[in-house]
Amino acid sequence: GAVVSQHPSRVICKSGTSVKIECRSLDFQATTMFWYRQFPKQSLMLMATSNEGSKATYEQGVEKDKFLINHASLTLSTLTVTSAHPEDSSFYICSAPTPGGTGELFFGEGSRLTVL
């Protein structure tokens, strides 16, 4: 079946640096990808919808200048956390809807970000 791959799975960085997370659809084209954030024992909070060839749509309260999303091709979306701070430490997960429209989301493996 369709697979979404996310990289890196874990990243530790110093406060003030930027971190890029990649999300790839391996055997299908994804015009839309979703980026979620999850704190421990909490739900998945939608951050933004990534649209191939156009600007991402951010959810209310998500800083677009801090969480830069680029969807340059039909198989790759990237999330860059700029000037990261400890409060940005979280589990970031990307996903893409199935091509067949079955209501299923394929999720990447997730990226655990720790900002020191």
Next chain:
Amino acid sequence: GQSLEQPSEVTAVEGAIVQINCTYQTSGFYGLSWYQQHDGGAPTFLSYNGLDGLEETGRFSSFLSRSDSYGYLLLQELQMKDSASYFCAVGGENRDDKIIFGKGTRLHILP
């Protein structure tokens, strides 16, 4: 806006049956999905209901009533490996509309 309500925790015995309910309020509706997430892992898809009724996939079944804005996930013959968090999720009117997740139900299974 969109909101989903589901119980925060449910406890059941191995081999038993458990039902996790979900009620939702949405401005548009494409379907109700269910996901399982083990600690430290990514969510995995369990089931989807686009129309009213029951969908069965092995030990897992899911039900939807659009008129009641209600659905549930039914897990049968519980196994210890079913201990996880379960999320209901709703999408908008179109396939690529954003999908919002409930807060999740933590399922504890006792031997």
